[in-house]
Amino acid sequence: MNVDTVTTQPSLAADRFVLRPVRASDAGLLALYTGDRRVAEGTRTIPHPLPPGATEAFIARAQARRGDEDVWVMDGSDHGSAEVLGAISLTRLDRGQSQIGYWVAPAFWNTGVATEAVRALVEANPHQARTIFAEVFQDNPVSARVLTNCGFEYLGDAEAHSVARHAKVPTWTYLRRMV
Numbered sequence: 001m002n003v004d005t006v007t008t009q010p011s012l013a014a015d016r017f018v019l020r021p022v023r024a025s026d027a028g029l030l031a032l033y034t035g036d037r038r039v040a041e042g043t044r045t046i047p048h049p050l051p052p053g054a055t056e057a058f059i060a061r062a063q064a065r066r067g068d069e070d071v072w073v074m075d076g077s078d079h080g081s082a083e084v085l086g087a088i089s090l091t092r093l094d095r096g097q098s099q100i101g102y103w104v105a106p107a108f109w110n111t112g113v114a115t116e117a118v119r120a121l122v123e124a125n126p127h128q129a130r131t132i133f134a135e136v137f138q139d140n141p142v143s144a145r146v147l148t149n150c151g152f153e154y155l156g157d158a159e160a161h162s163v164a165r166h167a168k169v170p171t172w173t174y175l176r177r178m179v
Contacts, residue, residue, distance in 0.1 A: 009070050014120040016079050019088060020073035022062040026073055029084035031055040033105040040164035042140055043103055050162035068092035070126065074104070074117050082108075088097070088117045096130035102143075114146045122150055122176060130179050135160060138170040152176045 012019040022030075031050060033039055040048035047054065062071040069092070074085040086104035093099055100121060104114045121130060134152055136143040137160075148154075152174035159168045 009065060009072075010124070010126055012072065012120050012124045012126070014074075016116060017074050017076040017081065017085055018078060019117060019120055020075050022059050022071050022073050022087070024059055024063075025089050026084050027055050029082070029105075030058070030087070033084065033086070034058075035036055036101075036106060037164065038106055040104050041162060042137065042143070043101070043162070044160050044163070045163055046103075065098075065106075067116070072117075072121070074113060085130060086117065088121055090121060090127055090129075090132075092127055092158045093133070097133065097135045098127045098129040098131075099135075101134070102146075110142070114143065115149050118150045122178075125178055132176045132178065134174045134176075135150075135171045136174075137162070138172055144172055145175070147174045147176075150176070 009021045011021070034046050034055065035050040037048050040046040040050070069089055071087060071089045073087055075081040075083055076085050084105070085108045086102060088100065088102040091099045091101070100118065102114055102117060134147050135158065136147065153176070155173040155175050158171045158173050160171050161167070162169045
């Protein structure tokens with residue numbers, strides 16, 4: 001995909017929330033949640049401690065819609081919940097493939113939010129991917145269960161660098177064939 005190509009990012013309905021594009025007004029809750037060491041250490045890219053301006057830079061990148069990543073906020077405000085429950089992204093790879101990534105605010109852990117978000121994004125398949133990949137750190141079996149509950153199959157072990165942990169961390173890689 002040409003990085004200058006900008007498309008309209010859809011909002012996607014889930015049962016208890018909506019996946020919608022990131023807004024500037026999300027900054028406070030995004031900073032609060034991603035500033036939590038437990039959230040940051042569950043991702044590759046969120047630093048801990050969260051430096052000043054990191055949240056605003058993340059929002060600017062998400063809103064610029066340049067490149068190959070689409071980011072949605074899990075917004076429960078229309079369903080009597082918090083405006084930001086977490087975030088989920090889909091990154092375009094080559095050959096009709098994408099990679100999904102997500103995090104959920106600790107207050108909503110073990111409530112099915114992650115499973116619902118992954119399921120909604122996979123069902124919508126906004127990139128029209130033939131295959132969607134995902135990876136989780138091996139010390140996060142709950143996220144692995146989210147993926148298997150959404151039809152992902154275990155592919156193998158690898159490792160990825162975690163900015164918050166300042167280290168390479170063992171991962172499990174998963175895939176979901178869409179055809």
